[in-house]
Amino acid sequence: MFRKAVPCALAALVLTPIAWTSAPATAGPRLESAATRVTERPSTPMAQIPRAGRTASYLVDLRDTSRADRLAGHKAVTAAGGRVVVAWPEIGVLVVQSRDTSFLTKIRRAKVVAAVGATRSIPVKPTAIGAGVSTSEGGRGGRERPQWNLSMVRADQAHKVTRGSRSVTVAVVDAGIDPTHPELRSAIDPAKSVGCTNGGRPDTRPAAWRATTDSHGTHVAGIVSAARNGQGVVGVAPGVRLASVKVLDEDGMIYPEYALCGIMSAARVGAKVANHSYFVDPFVFWCDDQPSQAAVKTAMRRAFAWSTRKGVVNVAAAGNSGLDLSRKSIDSESPTDATERMRRINSGCHDLPTELPNVVSVSAVDRKRVLASYSNDGLGSIDVTAPGDDVLSTVPGNKYAIESGTSMAAPHASGVVALLASRHPKAGPRQLVAMLEAQARPLPCPRGDAQCRIKGGVSSYYGHGLVDALAAVRR
Incomplete structure (x- = not known):
């Protein structure tokens, strides 16, 4: 996820160019519940003041x-x-x-x-x-190069068993995807792609869902499903299809109506997995004790619950604020569309979508399998972890670049879920998430790090552990 030092709601930290209708209910990792009852000090009010003559x-x-x-x-x-x-x-x-x-x-x-x-x-x-x-910039690829991140999640070994099924679609809810990139051309399904930035109205025209001003969605898409074609990079699940669901507007913002459209549209087109590497503007944390913010949270909870009932596993980046989400008290990054100011928050304030029910929250680790310094964490907040530092992937213009962030970690997990869905086509979201967590490889707390906690085998830094593509395809 982007930190707001970068003017965008998406979630990458570093860009380094290189020279080359309802079905039966099913539950996600955390079932939907009523709004948190806040007993500590109230959060700082940050309400919109309507202006005469302005919409x-x-x-x-x-x-x-x-x-x-x-x-x-x-x-x-x-x-x-x-x-x-x-x-x-x-x-x-x-x-x-x-x-x-x-x-x-x-x-x-x-x-x-x-x-x-x-x-x-x-x-x-x-x-x-x-x-x-x-109603509803970098260099060109050349030959495939070694990818430390694929080796860490054992995707390179998993591909010897399966690369994923074309019957499985992963919706990349993001900044749009470049459909002309040779690594992604065969994966993108235009019939399932949609743009959501015109007031939150679904728009299926290619101009509405393709990448324009931002490379983030194309980078995320490559991590999920870049082709094994002998050049550039390979995705975690190169055999699955992609839907480009664009929720980032030309000003670099993802407002609730855009995100809501993205969640609903991904489910409507039949995606099996949806990747959400962003947070919802204009608040990094949305609070239950503020009626306007609580209403947005309610709408988002409803959307994810409905999406899960429709069979979608929703995966989200944990965020790049470097916070313990279970102990947060200050937000210095909101509002993102006006002058930011320090505000007090409490346990009823949540990062959307990663802290919502029916969402798999993914933290980021570096090459040493240690929590990245920017990654959010929290006991009960993180479900799994994946590589996020210096990840090479696709960007528009038939190019490749290295980016870092929990945005890069989430699509690794989405790719593994896609492999699981390929192997178990009849499995629902509850079953797929349970398999993802059961197969993850537990990681120990860093020696001497008192902030890292483990309870019931689940870590505050890494959740159930590092996602494992090989274990997924072996089941």
């Missing part, structure tokens, strides 16, 4: 997903001076824009509304929605 963006959580409530919700939004930009009927969430400074006050009076919150701290450019509402 603001909101998420409206309805009390129910019934047709009656959905219709009533649309009417309530209109009556309060807003317009629905996107409707997600499966989870009872509306993306709304309004120029009315009293919209929040009005819509919160509606009986059909459970919660409502602003999605950003600055005005939004009005989204053109037409007649209806949408």
Whole structure:
């Protein structure tokens, strides 16, 4: 994940150019639960102040997903001076824009509304929605080179057994993918790719989902599924397909409505795995004791729960703030779309999406299998770990580059889940995550490091351990 020293919500730290509808419920690694009850000091309020004559963006959580409530919700939004930009009927969430400074006050009076919150701290450019509402730099490669990260997770050995099945699709929910890169051309499925940055409205045109200003998504995609074609690099699961799900806008931001569209769209197109190497702007941590932020969290929890029921394993980067997520108290990086300021946070404040239920959280290790200095950690917060330092992968323009971050760790785990799904096509998310964790190789705490804790065989730094591609294909 990007730290906000870099103007982007995605998650890489270093770029070094080189010279060459619902199904039966299934659970993820942490089941969805009600909002955390906060008993410690409240978090510092950071609310959006609507400006007269300027358009603001909101998420409206309805009390129910019934047709009656959905219709009533649309009417309530209109009556309060807003317009629905996107409707997600499966989870009872509306993306709304309004120029009315009293919209929040009005819509919160509606009986059909459970919660409502602003999605950003600055005005939004009005989204053109037409007649209806949408519902749901581096060098060139040369010959393949040794990749320490593939060896660490034993993907090079796993490929002798299988490279993954083309019936398995991994959605890269990110900055878009370059579909012309020779390592990725055959893997990308245009029919399953979608852009989400036009107010959170799904857009299947290639121009909406391909990489434009940022290389991050192409780099992540290469770690998952770069082809074994004798040049450049190889992905963890080079035989699986990719869906490009673009959630990063031209300003380098990933707002809640974009992320929500990404989560829902990945499930709708039938992805088996979705990789989320980002955090949701404009807050690095979203707090339960602030109604507007809590509403966004509720919408995101609903989306991941629905995605899991549809059969998707969601994998996320743990974040690059160097924090113990189980003991955090200060956020100095929010809001990301305005002037950042120090604020107090508490246990009810969470990094989205990595701390949400139904999400596999992945920390990053270096070449020595030690937690990277930038990686977030936390007992009960981290599920598994993977290589994140100096990872070579694809970038736009038929090029390759080295990047570092938990963004690079997450797609290693996504690739291993894709291999598991290839070997076990009938397995659901609960089973796939259980296998991922059971096969991970436990790592010891660094000698003399008092911050690293182990409880019940699970580490605060590494969760269940280092992901293992070879163990995955041997089952």
